[in-house]
Amino acid sequence: MVDVMTFAFWIRPANLERLRRAFAECDERLGLGVLLHITPSNVPVNFAFSYVFGLLAGNANMVRVPSRTWPQITAISSTMSRVFESGDHEQVRRRTAILRYPRNDKITADLSAQCSGRVVWGGDSTIADIRRLPLPPRAVELVFADRYSLCVLGASAMTSLPDKVMHQLARRFYNDTYLVDQNACSSPHLVFWNHVPDEETEARFWNAVERVVRDNYALEPIKQVDKYTRLLRDAVELDGNAALCARHQEYLYRVRLKALPNDMEALRGRYGYFYEYHSEHLDDLAPVVTSRYQTLTYFGVSPESLRDLVIGNRLSGIDRIVPVGRALDLDVTWDGYDIIRSLSRFISVSGSDS
Amino acid sequence: MAYNASSDVRGGRTAARERLSGANAVAGFDVASLLDVAPYSLDHVTKSALFAEAMNALTRHHFSHCPQYRSMLEFLGISLDTHHVLADLPPLPVRLFKEFELLSCPRKDVIKTLTSSGTSGQQVSRIYLDRTNAGLQTRVLARIVASITGGARLPMLIVDSPAVVRDRQLFSARGAGILGFAMLGTDVTYALDEQMRLDHAAIAAFCESHADGPVLLFGFTAIVWQHLYKVLRDKGEKLPLRDASLLHGGGWKKLASQAVDPVTFDGRLRETCGVARAINYYGMVEQTGSIFLACSEGHLHCSNFSDIIVRRSDFSIADIGESGTLQLMSLLPTSYPGHNLLSEDEATLLGEDDCRCGRKGRYFHVAGRISQAEIRGCSDTYRAA
Numbered sequence: 019m020v021d022v023m024t025f026a027f028w029i030r031p032a033n034l035e036r037l038r039r040a041f042a043e044c045d046e047r048l049g050l051g052v053l054l055h056i057t058p059s060n061v062p063v064n065f066a067f068s069y070v071f072g073l074l075a076g077n078a079n080m081v082r083v084p085s086r087t088w089p090q091i092t093a094i095s096s097t098m099s100r101v102f103e104s105g106d107h108e109q110v111r112r113r114t115a116i117l118r119y120p121r122n123d124k125i126t127a128d129l130s131a132q133c134s135g136r137v138v139w140g141g142d143s144t145i146a147d148i149r150r151l152p153l154p155p156r157a158v159e160l161v162f163a164d165r166y167s168l169c170v171l172g173a174s175a176m177t178s179l180p181d182k183v184m185h186q187l188a189r190r191f192y193n194d195t196y197l198v199d200q201n202a203c204s205s206p207h208l209v210f211w212n213h214v215p216d217e218e219t220e221a222r223f224w225n226a227v228e229r230v231v232r233d234n235y236a237l238e239p240i241k242q243v244d245k246y247t248r249l250l251r252d253a254v255e256l257d258g259n260a261a262l263c264a265r266h267q268e269y270l271y272r273v274r275l276k277a278l279p280n281d282m283e284a285l286r287g288r289y290g291y292f293y294e295y296h297s298e299h300l301d302d303l304a305p306v307v308t309s310r311y312q313t314l315t316y317f318g319v320s321p322e323s324l325r326d327l328v329i330g331n332r333l334s335g336i337d338r339i340v341p342v343g344r345a346l347d348l349d350v351t352w353d354g355y356d357i358i359r360s361l362s363r364f365i366s367v368s369g370s371d372s
Numbered sequence: 373m374a375y376n377a378s379s380d381v382r383g384g385r386t387a388a389r390e391r392l393s394g395a396n397a398v399a400g401f402d403v404a405s406l407l408d409v410a411p412y413s414l415d416h417v418t419k420s421a422l423f424a425e426a427m428n429a430l431t432r433h434h435f436s437h438c439p440q441y442r443s444m445l446e447f448l449g450i451s452l453d454t455h456h457v458l459a460d461l462p463p464l465p466v467r468l469f470k471e472f473e474l475l476s477c478p479r480k481d482v483i484k485t486l487t488s489s490g491t492s493g494q495q496v497s498r499i500y501l502d503r504t505n506a507g508l509q510t511r512v513l514a515r516i517v518a519s520i521t522g523g524a525r526l527p528m529l530i531v532d533s534p535a536v537v538r539d540r541q542l543f544s545a546r547g548a549g550i551l552g553f554a555m556l557g558t559d560v561t562y563a564l565d566e567q568m569r570l571d572h573a574a575i576a577a578f579c580e581s582h583a584d585g586p587v588l589l590f591g592f593t594a595i596v597w598q599h600l601y602k603v604l605r606d607k608g609e610k611l612p613l614r615d616a617s618l619l620h621g622g623g624w625k626k627l628a629s630q631a632v633d634p635v636t637f638d639g640r641l642r643e644t645c646g647v648a649r650a651i652n653y654y655g656m657v658e659q660t661g662s663i664f665l666a667c668s669e670g671h672l673h674c675s676n677f678s679d680i681i682v683r684r685s686d687f688s689i690a691d692i693g694e695s696g697t698l699q700l701m702s703l704l705p706t707s708y709p710g711h712n713l714l715s716e717d718e719a720t721l722l723g724e725d726d727c728r729c730g731r732k733g734r735y736f737h738v739a740g741r742i743s744q745a746e747i748r749g750c751s752d753t754y755r756a757a
Contacts, residue, residue, distance in 0.1 A: 237685040237686055238685060238742075238743075239685050239696065239697045239718065239742040239743075240716070240742045240743060241685075242685045242686070242687070242697070243465055243467075243697060243714060243716055243742065246465060246687075246714065247465040247467050247468060249447075249448075250444045250447070250448075250464065250465065250468060251468065251471060251472075252447070253443050253444040253446070253447030253448070254440045254443045254444065254472060257443050260447075261447075262447050262448065262449065267686055268685070268686040268687050269686070
């Protein structure tokens with residue numbers, strides 16, 4: 019359970035201490051009260067992160083976990099029970115409720131009516147469903163909708179990259195994508211090569227990825243049929259604007275776009291299906307980026323230039339710029355929100371003038 | 373390209389050419405001449421040559437007549453200037469019939485549209501048939517069914533409701549199946565009424581006329597079990613038939629959940645309905661006509677009109693006995709590009725030309741749908757949970 023380990027690593031004392039220092043100014047803050055968290059059915063450890071975010075912001079938390087009994091959820095919640103039984107964390111225990119109930123609008127409405135804040139992890143349809151259930155007037159809501167993510171590779175930095183480094187990069191790219199079948203909001207679908215790569219560099223990168231995939235990924239029949247179906251659908255729908263680069267013995271599909279379409283975000287590959295675009299100019303991205311865009315992972319490009327791309331062009335999307343390999347690292351800043359500050363209130367205190 | 377080539381046998385090609393050199397139909401090869409030979413007669417050498425030839429011809433036909441199909445092949449980099457080994461011709465995933473209107477004939481020539489809900493929810497597949505294609509389906513189905521009935525048209529009891537076949541322009545897969553088979557019978561009688569209850573009067577009349585002679589029963593496996601067998605059993609009744617064959621298909625999934633296996637099914641139908649022979653068939657609405665019948669050994673057989681390939685996840689060809697995703701080829705589809713399909717069914721190739729039943733051709737087993745993948749990621753949290 020790699021994901022449970024990732025969570026355990028994230029809540030280690032050193033990391034929490036780092037966060038405490040980063041949010042030192044937040045001593046002037048208090049939690050909102052009681053939060054209701056609706057967490058995703060298909061990312062089992064997400065509930066634990068959401069819970070800790072709520073706790074760190076100073077709240078009591080009701081966390082609805084999926085009905086499905088994921089071993090990850092069982093492992094984390096039983097560990098929590100054991101820690102609470104020791105009696106050393108009574109304050110925290112009293113502010114904790116992990117809930118499991120079948121989809122039921124009545125229950126969710128009752129809980130919503132009592133909370134000071136609601137955190138909804140997406141799927142646009144889920145958000146639409148939950149939004150119908152009213153909150154108290156002062157309550158805040160944080161929603162994490164469907165997003166789209168991409169990867170920018172600097173072609174010149176990748177030329178003559180030593181094999182070992184190339185392999186490491188491929189491994190990280192794999193972790194961002196195949197590990198979650200490219201279904202996570204922060205998993206890239208588009209690979210934007212900044213500067214046109216020479217053929218050898220491009221081939222070396224993808225062949226390195228293919229090797230990692232061969233060694234680690236279970237190519238299940240239904241996924242493969244799905245991927246192949248998507249390829250043929252693209253053949254019709256992208257007619258003229260795309261060319262199939264390679265299929266890597268079915269382990270990896272690459273489709274090269276001649277132009278970035280305005281509805282780029284509709285092109286979502288899964289199970290190892292990537293759209294590629296070659297460009298001399300990062301700014302080519304500007305016209306297609308919408309508020310749906312979330313994470314940009316990069317290698318061989320300076321983060322400053324990417325920051326300039328977003329801020330200089332006042333883009334409505336891309337709120338996370340991280341190196342390749344860190345696409346899935348959930349943190350207290352997510353989807354453009356400062357979660358700690360969003361789930362707490364600031365007490366402004368002014369001194370008297372006299 | 374990923375379709376790993378098998379070692380295609382080229383030896384029988386001349387013979388196949390001769391066979392195909394009759395009057396031709398739409399795609400540049402003659403399927404009609406196959407109607408004159410026994411439907412399970414072609415051995416590997418002859419058949420693989422015939423199929424390589426015919427599938428190349430059909431692929432060229434659909435490439436020229438169906439714009440979307442053409443885009444797909446061009447995208448995959450398949451050039452039709454050269455002859456392709458059978459296994460290298462790319463199959464079309466069945467789901468695409470739900471997403472695109474795929475026709476290889478003028479819209480005005482479509483006389484029948486078959487629909488099927490299939491695997492993924494509300495969207496339906498649409499299969500467009502012109503007169504030629506529809507006629508060929510009927511003739512091939514008749515030829516295949518004749519292998520069990522001996523060729524005579526038999527009195528037929530359809531275990532379903534006539535309500536299913538009411539709209540003659542737009543057929544559901546179930547309706548299309550019933551109408552297709554109904555054409556092969558005489559005194560066609562529906563055993564169920566509009567509400568799917570036994571139509572006692574109709575059944576009694578049918579049994580009275582045909583109690584001693586051979587009759588054909590047709591229905592979907594789950595419906596036969598649920599609406600015929602179980603109802604008779606609960607009432608303690610039996611059908612007074614002595615020489616009935618039952619042709620049934622549609623999958624075992626519903627019955628498996630009630631722990632009913634083929635042996636149990638056959639036994640109960642024999643006791644209750646006088647079914648001397650229950651014959652299971654497998655087929656898909658996308659390839660109506662060239663169905664696969666199970667033999668006395670319980671194996672599904674390709675006829676001369678169809679062939680299969682079982683593929684691994686990386687689309688390489690699975691060994692005999694190894695399960696994989698089923699690819700189906702049929703010589704029939706000309707008005708829509710359904711001649712070479714990638715299904716979402718899991719199957720195992722059991723052998724070729726050497727089944728103990730004596731039929732030539734490949735025989736196989738279908739296990740059901742390829743299992744649903746565990747979808748990872750972060751969407752649809754509330755609805756799904």
